[in-house]
Amino acid sequence: MRAGIITIGDELLIGQTIDTNSAWIGEKMSLAGFDVCRKITVHDKREDILNALSDFTGKSEVVLITGGLGPTSDDITKPALCEFFKTRLVVNNEVLEMIGQMMMRRGFPMNEKNSKQAEVPESCRVLTNAVGTAPGMWFEKEGTRFISMPGVPYEMKYIMEQHVLPEIRKLFTSQVIVHKNLMTYGVSEAVLSDLLEEFEAGLPEEIRLAYLPSWGINKLRLTGTGKSLEEIKDLIDRQVARLYQTIPDLIYAEDEQTFEEVTGRLLAQRHKTLCTAESCTGGNIAHMITSVPGSSAYFLGSVVAYDNRIKTGLLKIDPAIIGQHGAVSEPVAMAMAENARKIFNSDFSVATTGIAGPDGGTNDKRVGTVWVSVASGSGTLAVKHVFGTERIANIRRFSLAALDLLRKQIISG
């Protein structure tokens, strides 16, 4: 079963609006068992809309269209739909009444634009919209169902959830698709795919594996397709178990969980507290941790010691250690973590010292070098990493490296 998506609107093409509608629709349609095979974005222009509609006709079972409806853009999309489906605009009394009621509720008088909104192509089936003025419209042509919806996200979602998804599930019940995500950290996509070569070779034909890398994190997605939900879920579960056997140290979470959510949950479960002592990450780890609601239960605070005087002053690092080893060194990272843990009186502490770039590198310690350290009741660990040259990416990667070390230390107790 194939589905397509058409999004209409100049604002999507010139970058003024990021298209979140199609991601939402794509997810719902995938979960309903469809292969979402193509997405097209076009201008509010008659010809462009007609071309997009033609592209899908007879090739996809369902096409979801959003945007191009509403008081200002109606003039183009609805006549284009009429032309394509060889029909004409007629006033729909049910829609007219709903619009009248909505305007009354909001205290606005009906105007000519509102009554024009009650016009729909005669051959379509109207899908009522209780949260806006533009209704959904269901067309069929050469075996393809076209559903046109307004672009306002909550109106689109209302029509999808109230009308489209239930009807589609009734019409197409042949196939089930199940997705499962495992979040991994620690090796590059290339290394990961080497490690998983045998795993991939052993996948049953119902299950596909996708690599979704982003900022040093590789999301692994298993997708199972078949007739029986039970069977596919069972197949997926067995592959998840195999993945845990193959790369036990690399999987840090299931589904879409972030590092900060995972470490936060681990701390909360154990009633443990955390502080950070950050140099090169400049407060980003504290920011990540405190982006999670409820983080005040386990996060005490941070010292961002960007200047060496703050390392020796507030964090009480012996200036001789910095003098001997440099600020970016194992002993300084460990002293930062240990001293912060004492100052904050926390169970765990995380420290970073490194060179985010673009400047500040030396032959000895190049840009991208970081020492991360974690201190806890069971001791202090420090690990060195060398990443790339891009400052923002480095700050992010340094922070993830620190949180990964923290996660492992919390688990190992």
Add this chain to the structure above:
Amino acid sequence: MRAGIITIGDELLIGQTIDTNSAWIGEKMSLAGFDVCRKITVHDKREDILNALSDFTGKSEVVLITGGLGPTSDDITKPALCEFFKTRLVVNNEVLEMIGQMMMRRGFPMNEKNSKQAEVPESCRVLTNAVGTAPGMWFEKEGTRFISMPGVPYEMKYIMEQHVLPEIRKLFTSQVIVHKNLMTYGVSEAVLSDLLEEFEAGLPEEIRLAYLPSWGINKLRLTGTGKSLEEIKDLIDRQVARLYQTIPDLIYAEDEQTFEEVTGRLLAQRHKTLCTAESCTGGNIAHMITSVPGSSAYFLGSVVAYDNRIKTGLLKIDPAIIGQHGAVSEPVAMAMAENARKIFNSDFSVATTGIAGPDGGTNDKRVGTVWVSVASGSGTLAVKHVFGTERIANIRRFSLAALDLLRKQIISG
């Protein structure tokens, strides 16, 4: 001049990743004078990629392609490109060397997949990628230029900014389009458009004004179109001067500058230093400040005092003040700023205390309330704001409010 966008990747179709690349590309291409007429998203599948390429051939001057490159998906996109452009894969030595250097820097061994990444279609022109392993590739067919880039946003942006946009600007120079952005902060889009009603009415027909709101910041973009660069620049300059007259307090920068860049530049120019004392912003202000290259010249560090014990301990706030007024109060915000300034021995300090939510609000102090304070040699100021209920948005808005107060104090100081 028409431009098209192709984004490749299953994750974009099934809604796991929201496509921000194409919005960014759409904006840049529009600003370069192109009509971005169509955007297509397809699977990592040979046939789908070939179809998408065909759709644009001879119809658009430029087609930007992102995604489908990288160690695991290379196998599909690159052969598809070879098939479409009737060429074959060959190892590119320059790319091979760059990948080798990058892997060495990161301490990973080269593997077979990495060297496969150095293979490029023979007929393409390679656009080097200094921030990742997959290069950009420039093809031409029937008057259409196709540029294939990796899907990792900062890699795509690097290739666009270093190679694609400069070359495209050289190739297509028929009409002059001049953009000028003014960054404003302090009032909503609706209030701003009221304030600018008269200004807009007085715009010459060559100049358009667009409002681009995002996270409390309203970017105003003036776009001038015409034949003569001199004339259009002159017209724009006059409108910029009018804007400064109309809303002098609201414009904090020109062009795309962020608050952290502006405040950083102001501090650097004056040889002044800064520290932060953050409660509800949890290190985000320090993170914003230190995202700017060179920030170590003026930023000393931060105390993130998330827990009240850290406010009274490390920041030495009198517990009686917290007891009397609560942690979210004017006296606490001012004491945080003043004490941090002393502890760090800095010229300026910024402090925040508030309730980011979703929990922690009371009848008296609801979620979204924040006190921001700035201390300097000329005294201490504190301002209260009440924003919304969404945690991430609040952290961002609290930080901007603090940086705006800082900016005004630096200028007036």
